[in-house]
Amino acid sequence: MGACSSKPATGSKFSGRYDIDIPVKPDDNNNNTNKQLEENEAETETTSYAKKSPFFPFYSPSPARNWFSKKSSPAKSPAPTPSSNSTPRRFFRRPFPPPSPAKHIKSVLARRHGAVKPNNSGGAIPEGNEVSGSDSGSGLDKSFGFSKHFGSKYEVGEEVGRGHFGYTCKAKFKKGEFKGQDVAVKVIPKSKMTTAIAIEDVRREVKILRALSGHNNLVKFYDAYEDHEKVYVVMELCEGGELLDRILSRGGKYSEDDAKAVLIQILNVVAFCHLQGVVHRDLKPENFLFTSKDENSPLKAIDFGLSDFVKPDERLNDIVGSAYYVAPEVLHRSYSTEADVWSIGVIAYILLCGSRPFWARSESGIFRAVLKADPSFDEVPWPTLSSEAKDFVKRLLNKDPRKRMTAAQALVHPWIRNTTNELKVPLDISILRLMKGYMRSSALRKAALRALSKTLTVDELFYLKEQYSLLEPSKNGSISMENIKGALMKHATDAMKESRVHDFLASLSALQYRRMDFEEFCAAAINIYQLEALDRWEQHARCAYELFEKDGNRAIMIEELASELGLSPSVPVHAVLHDWIRHTDGKLSFLGFVKLLHGVSSRALTNKPQ
Known part of the structure; x- marks a missing residue:
């Protein structure tokens, strides 16, 4: 839930624990194909999808989905017909076709909602104490503690969208400072909440919407209400339609300049959420709405139904x-x-070329493409686009999350930065994580990082200068723990309390008693994995090693290196560290230098195959 659109739902409303956005492929024998797929589910890897998925017969995807298919042409597509069905992403009736790289989603869905029913072959059997059917959940506590006075404050108008989990309608404030103002109301029947986790999902979404506030590209939340039968979530009404609709109205793609204008807004609001410790987990064109039909209307992020709080050092594991x-x-x-x-x-x-980077005819094929395939930058229009645009997209679509740009970093990428000089860069929470690793490093690794920081280019230093200035260094040009606390408080919402961002500062306690200048900050905030993803990484590393050879390299015993790395005496240090040290003079080798930069842990060394 969370969408605030004024158009009928077309497959993106009332989000669920996993959305299968199945493409529609035009077919002259559409009805026959659909019948054949219904009769033989095993053929989905090679057979085109028709208007409904054979695995999810209740799901009617948006008729516009074929615009993004490389084999589809917008001019030949049939006129879309509004559907009353929407994407019920939490209520799978049948299992995924094996083999799937994400086949464990079945049990996740079963545990979450108890709505996965076994088919004749015995697949997708709910695990644990889950139950299926519409009568489940009768013994659950469905009291949220929300206000009970919805009817006295709002006059409900027409329905504008419907999903499997509820519906959206317009409403007006009856009184108060907003009297007469239109709003969007998400109405969620409690009868649809059939598991404790489904109830918690609604509770958490309201908590996130209530906690996040103050950003221009975030849908405004007014309040949540409930009665015996329903929950009402009142939010800003966005009548400009989905970003997806704008893409389609432009023939499937944007110009580079227009794409930048959209992406700047998306990156800004996502960087804001990440700083607060909120991960959205369902970003897509359908979940960004324009406030009005105006061409320059602001874009709003919506639908936090899959979102969650995440601590700076935490990893999530549920598939959504x-x-x-x-x-x-x-x-x-x-x-x-x-x-x-x-x-x-x-x-x-999608904005730049009008097609998806990862495409397949089935959901399991999509997963394989995401895991294995690389997006194509050879087909039209990519050869005609700027090299900066291609580099920007490639650095976002790096399969290694450690090498991927953060949202704040993406805002200072040359492709974005050359657009405007008025762009305000948000504080990046990843800086604190990197500083924590630096503060806990050995003296030898700190020296290696300082050498590497001296090789950074102007573009790479620009991001670090922006982040350093956001920490508001003192007149003498240094920062301490107080500067970091002050910067966080300046940008904080209530979400930071839930994600425990302030508790993370304890890991930087060493700064309580000393200060850090910009040169050391660069060494502390440098991301080795991101540099390693660049074509010039080898040059960076070689130059840094030369500087390290002059200023910091010295003869070192293996035992001393083991101590620097915090290895226990039980670790066979000679076996794992012998190639770190040059045998000619006992100094750190280039290989050892690069490994030291990565901060190789004792656990990784211990698990190294012999």
């Missing part, structure tokens, strides 16, 4: 999102805020 936009690490069940950035990369790819 929409198939075409899900990050590889989500399928691997270990992810954090970087998963949102991947989804932005998919949106950027």
Whole structure:
């Protein structure tokens, strides 16, 4: 839930624990194909999808989905017919077709909602104490503690959208400072909440909407209400339609300048959420609405039904999102805020070329493509686009989340930064994570990082200068713990309390008693994995090693190196560290220098195959 559109639902409203956004492929024998697919589910890997998925017969995807298919042409597509059905992403009736790289989603869905029923072959049997059917959940506590006075404050108008989990309608304030103002109301029948987790999902979404506030590109939340039968979530009414509709109205793609204008807004609000410790987990064009039909209308992020609070050092493991936009690490069940950035990369790819970077005829095929395939930058229009645009998208769609840009970093990428000089860069929470690793590093690694920081280019230093200025250094040009606390408080919402961001500062306690200048900050905030993803990484590393040789390298015994790395005496240090040290003079080798930069842990060394 969370969408505030004034148009009928077309497959994106009332989000669920996993959205299968199945493409529609035009077919002259559409009805026959649909019948054949219903009769033989095993053929989905090679047979085109018709208007309804054979695996999810209750699901009617948006008729516009074929605009993004490489084999589809907008001019030949039939006129879309509004559907009363929407995407019920939490109520799968049948299992995924095996083999799927994300086949564990079945049990996740069963545990979450108890709504997965076994088919004749015995698949998708709910695990544990889950139950199926519409009568489940009768013994659950469905009291949320919300206000009971919805009817006295709002006059309900026409319905504007309907989903499997509820519906959306217009309403007006009856009294108060907003009297007469239109709003969107998400109405969720409590009878649809059939598991304790489904109830918690609604509770958490309201908590996130209530906690996040103050950003221009975030849908405004007014309040939540309930009665014996329903929950009412009152939000800003956005009547400009979905970003997806704008893309389609432009023939499937944006110009580079227009794409930048959209992506700047998306990156800004996502960076804001990440700083507060909130990961959206379902970013896609359908979940961004324009406030009005005006061409320059602001864009609003909506639908926080899959969102969650995440601590700076925490990894999430439940699989959520929409198939075409899900990050590889989500399928691997270990992810954090970087998963949102991947989804932005998919949106950027679509905006610039009008097709999806990862496409398949079935959901399992989509997952395989996300995990294995690389997006194409050879087909039209990519050869005609700027090299900066391609680099921007590639750095968002890096399959290694450690090498992916953060949302704040993406805002200072040359492709974005050259657009405007008035862009305000948000504080990046990843800076604090990197500083924590630096503060806990050995003296030897700190020296190596300082050498590497001296090789950074002007573009790479620009981001670090912006982040350093946001910490408001003192007149002498240094920062301490107080500067970091002050910067966080300046940008904080109530969400920071839930995500425990302030508790994370304890890991930087060493700064309580000393200060850090800009040169050391660069060494502390440098991201080795992101540099490693660049074409010039080898040059960076070699130059840094030369500086390290002059200023910091010295003869070192293996035992001393083991001590620097915090290895226990039980670790066979000679076996794992012998190639770190040059045998000619006992100094750190280039290989050892690069490994030291990465901060190799004793656990990784211990698990190294012999």
